[in-house]
Amino acid sequence: MDKFILKGRLISGGKAEGEALVTKDPIVFNLGIDAETGIITEEGHELQGQSVIGKVLVFPFGKGSTGGAYTIFRMGKKKTGPKAMICQFSEILTTIGSMLGEIPVVDQISEEDLAKISTGDRIVVNADEGKVEIFPAGNR
């Protein structure tokens, strides 16, 4: 598959490039992820045991306690989190955490479009313009 571009909405500004880590499961930032190691710890999560560090995390939305904002903030500041995040809907905890933690985030990408992205694809995110470029891994 050739390179393609998705347009979404700016949540938290910045540019980043990295490998996609994709899940269809919502992410519980407050307790489902270890902010030191970046490893997803939630029991039964599709990405359980995998690290989000340096990845472009692709997920539907965040859920659970709003304290998760502090987790995202900390991962951003300590660089123990994703380089960027792409989601369907950024609720308040993802939004405020990524703004203060300076992690670029684009939302309002449909479930259908998110499904076109596969783990391992190279992603270039320009959150300021709400632009996501995908270079499918099979094409490299």
Add this chain to the structure above:
Amino acid sequence: MLLTDEEKAMLDGSRGESVRKAMEIIVRLGEIYGAERLVEFTSGHIDGNIDKEHNQTSIEFLENLALEGISIKAFVTLNSVGLDRERYEELGFSMEDFKDQVRLNHVFESIGCIGLYSCIPYFGGNLPRFGEHVCWSDSATIPFVNSVVGARSSREAGLSALMAAIVGRTPLYSYHLQENRRGQILVQVEASLKGIHDYCALGYAVGEKVAGKVPVFEGLDPKPGMRELLSLGTGMGTSGSVGMYHITGITPEASTREAAFHGKRPEETISITAKDLDAVYRTFNDAPGDDMDFVALGCPHNSLRQIQRIVEVLDGRRIHENVRMWVHTAAPIRTMANRMGLTECIGNAGGHITADICSVCAPVKKLGAQSVATDSVKQAFYSHIFNGFKTRLGSVETVVESAICGKWIGD
């Protein structure tokens, strides 16, 4: 977005760099979630605990804000924490266990937040009026302030409530707007409710089904009091992201079903039976055997009436020597409990009345506890997640009788 002259001055840096940064975030939040303007508020409530949510990075961030000279522009109370600053030694801790918590308390208080450290701030002096715009965080306090008090708060994160408090304004969005307070799902309750524990379990079962929508309850029997209402919202905030609910004929914006649904039809009708509640109790009764080691009552914090009830159930008896029992409340209520001799009664029974504490936030693992028995689904849920505890869930009568036996007797 429509900004006043003062808001523009905050945004262009005329009120200082920290205010500019906070204002930029509040305006961005408003733009993202479709607010046409900001609204000033006087009452705020911020999550200020240390375990999991706060950490060195957050503490340094807050300390830097304080160094920059920010102060908050509202009456803002802080949520419960892990430290009872008057009785931590009696509970088995040393100040060494709370170094970060003390730093965090200090920085929040230094910028003007009120160290109430309670998840029932309305019973400790932070009680807005009907229709007032407020800015609150904490999943259990928000449904109460919206639904029972009739004030208007979005479901804020601790960080966004803090940024809002720095500028004294929050975006006019979510439950601030009349149309977003409309009931969406009709919940017919067909189970009989035997106490606040059942109201909390009912809330949990409904929160799982309605996610973030506004439920309207009918068929609650017996009619709920303030504490039952508080527990209902607590359960929903735990399993779902419910920030607002109605009860036909009970809550102030639901004099009739029609009023609750703003004259529209329910999007969906669900019914809750005894089976749904049983499922909640099964989920949260997963501790093996029947040995007891730790009891936590008061999530959210106990009212004075609930502490009286615990003393009534104890009826002069002592709890088993293997059991540690904490009765959580807010500092003003403990002062009253002291005056009324309730603290002494619970002390004589071998338990403790704590102030400021949520045991989920306290380093209870250090005390050797393995499991917790409680009457609150929220306590059970977060004890699983934060403390890795197995749990037992039942009525306050069952929990206290079990604490006396040293064995879980079940409902």
